[in-house]
Amino acid sequence: MIELLDTTSGAIAAEFVRARRRSGSPAMGMIMTLVVVADDEDADEAMKVARSASQEHPARILGVVLGDTRGPTQVDARVGIGSGASGERALIRLTGEVVRHAQSVVLPLLLPDSPVVVWWPGHAPDDPASDPLGSLGTRRITDAASAPRNRAKAMLNQCVSYAPGNTDLAWTRITGWRALLASSLDQQPGKVLSASVTAERISPSADLLSAWLGDRLRCEVTRKSSEGPGITSVVLSTKDGDVQISRSDGRLATLSSPGQPDRPVALKRRGLDELLNEELRRLDPDDVYAATVKCMVDGGTEPAARKRAAKRSSAKES
Amino acid sequence: MSPRIGRQSHRTDGNPLRDPQDRRLPRIAGPCGMVLFGVTGDLSRKKVMPAIYDLASRGLLPPGFSLVGYARRDWADEDFAQVVHDSVKEHSRTEFREEVWQQLAEGFRFVQGDFADDVAFDTLRQTIADLDRVRGTRGNHAFYLSIPPRFFPDVIGQLKEHGLASPKEGSWRRVVVEKPFGSDLKTAQQLNATIHEVFPPESVFRIDHYLGKETVQNILAMRFANEMFEPIWNSNYVDHVQITMAEDIGIGGRAGYYDGIGAARDVIQNHLLQLMALIAMEEPISFDAHSLRLEKQKVLSSVVLPRRLDLATARAQYTEGWAGGQKVPGYTEEQDIPSDSRTETFAAIKLNVETRRWAGVPFYLRHGKRLGRRVTEVAVVFKRAPHLPFTDTSTEELTQNALVFRVQPDEGITTRFGSKVPGSAMEIRDVNMDFAYGGSFTESSPEAYERLILDVLLGDPPLFPQHEEVELSWQILDPIVDYWADHGRPDTYEAGTWGPESAVKMLARDGRTWRRP
Numbered sequence: 001m002i003e004l005l006d007t008t009s010g011a012i013a014a015e016f017v018r019a020r021r022r023s024g025s026p027a028m029g030m031i032m033t034l035v036v037v038a039d040d041e042d043a044d045e046a047m048k049v050a051r052s053a054s055q056e057h058p059a060r061i062l063g064v065v066l067g068d069t070r071g072p073t074q075v076d077a078r079v080g081i082g083s084g085a086s087g088e089r090a091l092i093r094l095t096g097e098v099v100r101h102a103q104s105v106v107l108p109l110l111l112p113d114s115p116v117v118v119w120w121p122g123h124a125p126d127d128p129a130s131d132p133l134g135s136l137g138t139r140r141i142t143d144a145a146s147a148p149r150n151r152a153k154a155m156l157n158q159c160v161s162y163a164p165g166n167t168d169l170a171w172t173r174i175t176g177w178r179a180l181l182a183s184s185l186d187q188q189p190g191k192v193l194s195a196s197v198t199a200e201r202i203s204p205s206a207d208l209l210s211a212w213l214g215d216r217l218r219c220e221v222t223r224k225s226s227e228g229p230g231i232t233s234v235v236l237s238t239k240d241g242d243v244q245i246s247r248s249d250g251r252l253a254t255l256s257s258p259g260q261p262d263r264p265v266a267l268k269r270r271g272l273d274e275l276l277n278e279e280l281r282r283l284d285p286d287d288v289y290a291a292t293v294k295c296m297v298d299g300g301t302e303p304a305a306r307k308r309a310a311k312r313s314s315a316k317e318s
Numbered sequence: 319m320s321p322r323i324g325r326q327s328h329r330t331d332g333n334p335l336r337d338p339q340d341r342r343l344p345r346i347a348g349p350c351g352m353v354l355f356g357v358t359g360d361l362s363r364k365k366v367m368p369a370i371y372d373l374a375s376r377g378l379l380p381p382g383f384s385l386v387g388y389a390r391r392d393w394a395d396e397d398f399a400q401v402v403h404d405s406v407k408e409h410s411r412t413e414f415r416e417e418v419w420q421q422l423a424e425g426f427r428f429v430q431g432d433f434a435d436d437v438a439f440d441t442l443r444q445t446i447a448d449l450d451r452v453r454g455t456r457g458n459h460a461f462y463l464s465i466p467p468r469f470f471p472d473v474i475g476q477l478k479e480h481g482l483a484s485p486k487e488g489s490w491r492r493v494v495v496e497k498p499f500g501s502d503l504k505t506a507q508q509l510n511a512t513i514h515e516v517f518p519p520e521s522v523f524r525i526d527h528y529l530g531k532e533t534v535q536n537i538l539a540m541r542f543a544n545e546m547f548e549p550i551w552n553s554n555y556v557d558h559v560q561i562t563m564a565e566d567i568g569i570g571g572r573a574g575y576y577d578g579i580g581a582a583r584d585v586i587q588n589h590l591l592q593l594m595a596l597i598a599m600e601e602p603i604s605f606d607a608h609s610l611r612l613e614k615q616k617v618l619s620s621v622v623l624p625r626r627l628d629l630a631t632a633r634a635q636y637t638e639g640w641a642g643g644q645k646v647p648g649y650t651e652e653q654d655i656p657s658d659s660r661t662e663t664f665a666a667i668k669l670n671v672e673t674r675r676w677a678g679v680p681f682y683l684r685h686g687k688r689l690g691r692r693v694t695e696v697a698v699v700f701k702r703a704p705h706l707p708f709t710d711t712s713t714e715e716l717t718q719n720a721l722v723f724r725v726q727p728d729e730g731i732t733t734r735f736g737s738k739v740p741g742s743a744m745e746i747r748d749v750n751m752d753f754a755y756g757g758s759f760t761e762s763s764p765e766a767y768e769r770l771i772l773d774v775l776l777g778d779p780p781l782f783p784q785h786e787e788v789e790l791s792w793q794i795l796d797p798i799v800d801y802w803a804d805h806g807r808p809d810t811y812e813a814g815t816w817g818p819e820s821a822v823k824m825l826a827r828d829g830r831t832w833r834r835p
Binding site for chain 1: 332333334335336337339340341342343344346348349374375377380381382415416417418420421424451452453454456753754
């Protein structure tokens with residue numbers, strides 16, 4: 001890694017080229033630019049996760065640390081390639097007035113004609129799509145569960161400001177649950193009469209899962225609290241009996257369905273690197289997520305009938 | 319891929335949690351189990367068992383998935399579970415996780431018996447019925463025959479005899495077989511007849527693991543998802559195609575199988591002809607199994623052998639030599655190989671595809687053991703530019719443009735074209751442009767066996783050759799192998815080199831040279 005103090009985008013870009021030359025101009029095959037917007041203390045950890053994701057998705061990773069807006073403007077960067085990971089990396093620290101114009105630093109460093117993903121591992125703007133850095137991206141990834149303040153509202157905030165291309169890692173965390181629920185309903189064709197989701201009191205993932213179930217099944221979904229970790233149980237009630245998936249240790253779940261023996265199934269809570277990997281696999285808007293957040297925004301405040309109407313119109317839009 | 323959605327719809331119809339837009343949700347197999355014959359074989363331990371674990375670890379196996387081992391060993395269920403455990407620990411691609419193992423662990427069963435043992439097959443039937451009850455496998459079972467083909471008739475007959483091959487309404491029984499699919503057209507037809515007498519064609523899954531490789535599937539993506547290759551994908555621009563599968567190892571412990579079979583039957587008949595079909599075929603109307611198979615069959619049916627097989631083929635045996643810094647014995651000195659063996663360990667053949675697209679473009683296929691290095695690639699070599707507006711000296715080092723699919727190792731695509739050498743003179747030289755799946759990128763891409771076993775459990779057939787393709791391939795190969803049988807001994811090549819002189823001459827006659835892959 002090369003340290004560049006008080007530098008510019010041009011110098012960072014030149015350093016990328018020099019670094020590549022130094023290592024014998026290897027084929028990089030980078031398919032996207034991943035912009036990681038992090039706090040000073042989280043930046044190194046986030047860069048590590050992004051680096052591990054770039055094993056599967058070779059990328060130019062631009063870490064952006066937004067520092068104090070007071071004081072003189074300064075851009076510092078640490079630039080490097082290789083050392084066991086594919087792609088290129090720069091961690092750029094901004095202080096002073098330039099913090100308000102971070103996009104001016106990032107824009108010249110985007111790879112030509114390839115997707116841009118912006119990821120906020122911690123604190124995220126309330127409206128990522130209209131954030132100056134967020135607007136550079138075609139995909140924006142937030143993580144409501146790691147919001148430093150007001151965690152209870154963080155997910156709803158992201159839902160309200162949804163724009164195509166946004167997703168939250170709370171949604172990624174429930175892919176395993178959703179897959180298992182969907183495949184158990186393949187075997188249990190009866191209509192689901194009601195459902196419940198039990199999880200820690202504050203759990204953006206559980207809220208999304210409830211909204212998704214409500215949206216898809218069109219039935220009452222009860223949200224219950226438990227000690228966790230994460231989501232501990234989901235029950236779908238049909239007239240033949242309950243389909244239940246319960247997981248008390250965040251690792252191994254038990255699937256029970258009417259007329260069938262109980263079966264263990266691995267359902268481990270995944271690490272950030274795996275979650276980010278899943279997100280980067282799809283770079284177009286997630287329509288199912290869109291319908292779910294719509295339902296979440298409408299949910300609770302409006303009668304059921306209006307909810308249906310909202311859903312239908314959202315289906316048309318997408 | 320829309321046909322896939324259509325195919326699944328009969329199962330997922332009315333499931334409100336399914337949505338074609340929801341591409342995050344993986345395809346998880348429905349409730350089912352697998353019966354593995356030949357649990358002690360290399361393939362079972364190194365490929366099949368680890369692939370099952372890796373599938374479970376990726377969350378793609380149904381809860382309650384069960385694996386029954388069938389072999390002569392005197393084992394209890396726990397002994398079998400231990401064998402799987404060891405093989406998974408040693409060979410699985412993903413990290414070993416206790417909870418994944420727990421999901422699988424209660425589903426291991428072992429049935430002791432040989433292939434003619436009525437009592438054992440009866441036990442197998444009871445074991446399966448028992449699994450349906452305690453593991454909820456619902457009567458869905460795949461029989462994986464990881465055994466030498468001479469035992470197929472016995473096993474398949476027993477499966478029929480004991481009612482194991484006929485599924486109850488709403489469930490399925492499938493059979494999985496590995497190559498070799500016969501050793502010539504006649505034996506292939508016999509084998510197919512044996513299997514089809516008991517299992518309908520759509521329940522038979524022939525594993526050609528090459529077709530499960532990401533890089534091989536990418537040939538289709540590359541050809542049919544892009545605009546820039548199709549216009550030049552024909553005899554106007556393509557000079558010839560070279561398909562190479564080289565191995566650096568000898569025959570190892572496979573003497574019993576290999577001698578008498580040889581390189582052409584072992585590899586060219588299946589892997590190389592399948593690769594050729596993917597390169598040469600027309601665009602299928604969709605990517606479902608039926609349409610793909612139709613196009614592959616059309617290509618294979620339009621293959622014409624050159625008239626003079628002595629000039630258009632080459633075969634050889636490796637002799638003692640140094641390979642990669644090690645002194646290795648020649649083929650006839652390998653253990654259990656008769657010293658007068660005429661089996662070839664290297665085969666090269668030239669095929670013509672008589673279609674409008676490919677007329678006049680030879681396809682050269684070669685495979686050998688103990689060659690320079692382990693590599694599989696398909697090289698599409700283009701014609702020279704009809705006119706070069708440079709002096710002769712400036713293009714002396716320029717050869718033909720090429721597009722190379724690197725199938726393994728170092729998966730990727732290389733294009734080769736001419737570029738100016740920096741300097742004051744106009745001098746043009748070949749350069750390579752590489753697309754690499756990247757060393758680390760491929761780490762996360764699934765093994766061929768994972769994909770194929772999952773497809774078996776899902777009942778998704780596009781990647782499995784059907785009996786027509788197998789028989790067509792033998793029709794291509796039989797005359798060549800017969801010709802060789804009647805015409806003396808194979809040539810020789812020193813182990814660790816790129817094959818015999820006769821193969822070099824074979825291309826030289828056409829004014830071409832083999833690539834050094």
